[in-house]
Amino acid sequence: MTPETLAEKVLSATRDAFEALGLDAAVLPAQTAVERPRDPKHGDYASNIALQTAKKAGTNPRALAEKITELLAAADGVAKVDIAGPGFLNITLDAAAAGEIAGQIVKAGPAYGDNGSMAGHHVNLEFVSANPTGPVHIGAVRWAAVGDALARVMRASGAKVTSEYYFNDAGSQIDNFTASLLASAKGEPTPENGYGGAYIDEIAAEVVAKRPGILDAEDPRELFRQDGVALMFAEIKADLEEFGTHFDVYFNEKDLHDKGELDAALERLTALGHVFEADGAVWLRTTTFGDDKDRVVKNSKGGWTYFAADCAYYLDKRERGFDKLVFMLGADHHGYIGRMKAMSRAFGDEPGTIEILIGQLVNLVRDGKPVRLSKRAGNMITLNDVVDAVGVDAARYALARYSSDSSIDLDIELWTRNSSDNPVYYVQYAHARTSAVLRNAAERGVAKGESYDAALLTHERESDLLKALAEFPAVVATAAELREPHRIARYAEELAGSYHRFQHDCRVLPVGDEEPTDRNRARLWVVDATRTVLANALGMLGVSAPERM
Structure with a gap:
């Protein structure tokens, strides 16, 4: 289960709680989100929706949280819901629901991480x-x-x-x-x-x-x-x-000058009433819109300024x-x-x-x-x-x-430096390790199969890694919204750390003459999912994802 899917379940349970309590659902947000708590003992995810909406609905946050908990705990994939403080919801998923994300990632492949948070926007990035x-x-x-x-x-x-x-x-x-x-x-x-x-x-x-x-x-x-x-x-x-x-x-x-676009921009600004003449020059009254001073568009000799080209270039982009x-x-x-x-x-x-x-x-x-x-x-x-x-x-x-x-x-x-204190080496090495595990599995005839038993993924390291993998689409959306691609790099490093700890504590392949088990196969799905997300994250940074190092 992805955080987005869980958030939808939280919002659905909240709507049902509002209906059961006779509250006005108009105060509910169109969408909500869940977060990973700092202390894993508090569950897999947390929601503040009861605190966020109770006051607007004229009810007690704790009472609303209790009703949401009753309904949410019955949802598929939710193992339990606890209430903390005045109304925080701490949610624990069952192992099968948490482990499903590995299969979803492998199926999505290079598309995992894609999201529609900026759909409909046509962006010029210079x-x-x-x-x-x-x-x-x-x-x-x-x-x-x-x-x-x-x-x-x-x-x-x-x-x-x-x-x-x-x-x-x-x-x-x-x-x-x-x-x-x-x-x-x-x-x-x-x-x-x-x-x-x-x-x-x-x-x-x-x-x-x-x-x-x-x-x-x-x-x-x-x-x-x-x-x-x-x-x-x-x-x-x-x-x-x-x-x-x-x-x-x-x-x-030069194309702006050759095509007469500076004149066109000046004409547009003049028609809008923001151009004036003073001291023999032509000015744009930018102080009307918060600038610290008005700007010259044509100097006293009749020549265009750099700012005039900025205006024309801006208008050219908008008209494209x-x-x-x-x-x-x-x-x-x-x-x-x-x-x-x-x-x-x-x-x-x-x-x-x-x-x-x-x-x-x-x-x-x-x-x-x-x-x-x-x-x-x-x-x-x-x-x-x-x-x-x-x-x-x-x-x-x-x-x-x-x-x-x-x-x-x-x-x-x-x-x-080829060591873990070099961030790019650390992330690329994690990807190379996932590739090596999958390569070794193939050489030994251990196939992950067409499906796996997600309920077997119960180890603490497995849980940590699965939750980290599930966060990637939200990280990408946030990086896009805030114009901060560095969030992808920092996420990749955290994911690499989660994977290194997982591989240290969770044996993926059978040893010696041992027959592969369903747990081995399930873990291979987790390894493959991790390889996919690391490659996708590195790709968004324009960095290669080597299979051998």
């Missing part, structure tokens, strides 16, 4: 979005891991998700990048505000090789801009794909049919939150339409000290540096394991 002036740096690498994991988690929760990368191949940063390439090709020092590092020399040499005589061209700067940006962006895309991060859409800011727009920005973008949310409201959208997630800094650490410089990029740590240091799996897991609003010291020694 992350990384670094301009093509250099390799992906370590801050953006964090979003490459977290953003991709979040997209997977939201899709598993029923949302239609488009992952998007927004870039700009114009502006001062690109001008500085172009000047740096040209200087390198000429053998000149890096210009002021330019970009250094071996990658500049590599790209410049590649452009020169592609266009012999480019330095004698009438406008070599423009040629270096075109080819240099194309080469840099191709490298960025390739690096992200090798990291396992896929984008459905690459969107160029997205009802939720999630922007994942770097640690230096806190100031964007107020203006972006105010801009969304200016377009007439509800507050929840736009979400701004801010990621904190990441340090690559070796021997307890931050690694400062890249061998190739010179003044930054890049995606390839992180992968070279710890590998793709460890990098993705480490970067997605922590809440994005906390900074990370990514310790090279820890994340390359």
Whole structure:
């Protein structure tokens, strides 16, 4: 029995209790939930529904809990219900009902964990979005891991998700990048505000090789801009794909200008009455919607501002049919939150339409000290540096394991260690152990069969593991709702711990010449279910689930 199924039984018993006591069922919630108590002695699950609804219904919580207990205790799969304190329900399942979850998981396979908590939502998830002036740096690498994991988690929760990368191949940063390439090709020092590092020399040499005589061209700067940006962006895309991060859409800011979308956005905001002119500039009155100051859309020289492009890009996404727009920005973008949310409201959208997630800094650490410089990029740590240091799996897991609003010291020694204190190794090793047990069972001719006797799964370690397995869909739904994929990693570690304890205390396969028993077969179902959930959890993080280690 899953927690969701039990919660439905609790709510059904509560409805019946309300009817029996003559209470108004209109105060009941549309759905409820059950939780695992901290102390296993208090049962398998707990519910506070009596406390939650009694006051609204004008009755005593304890009296309501007693009636719910009477009805719930008679439900299939419920062994007993105890009342604690003023009306908490502590519920114990019978072994057969608790053990059924293993079969349900094996049957569902890769789909186990999927849920409909975000069904009906069309989400645009934008992350990384670094301009093509250099390799992906370590801050953006964090979003490459977290953003991709979040997209997977939201899709598993029923949302239609488009992952998007927004870039700009114009502006001062690109001008500085172009000047740096040209200087390198000429053998000149890096210009002021330019970009250094071996990658500049590599790209410049590649452009020169592609266009012999480019330095004698009438406008070599423009040629270096075109080819240099194309080469840099191709490298960025390739690096992200090798990291396992896929984008459905690459969107160029230039398209907004070419298609007249900035004018269209300004016209829309003007029609809504939120645009005014002052000091020769055109402004959006964002203070009406909680911003700390109004924002310039066109400057006094008639030029568009970056904020104008933000407005046009937002409107473009909305007109593509997205009802939720999630922007994942770097640690230096806190100031964007107020203006972006105010801009969304200016377009007439509800507050929840736009979400701004801010990621904190990441340090690559070796021997307890931050690694400062890249061998190739010179003044930054890049995606390839992180992968070279710890590998793709460890990098993705480490970067997605922590809440994005906390900074990370990514310790090279820890994340390359083949021991239980390395979280990704600990989880992957648990999956490899499940695979080894199933492989050994097949080699010895011990089949789990088409079904099993769930009532035999009575050991404390079996019970703990089964309850942990049953929680996975709810963990996925919560991770999606809160935009916190790190919950998947922490769950996977707890599940791995439950499995290691189970395998230590519960003999799965017969020893020597012993004949396999129904208990052996039932435990094989639990092992197979654990393998499935560990693989699904790792998959949501974009991390492999090895069968051998």
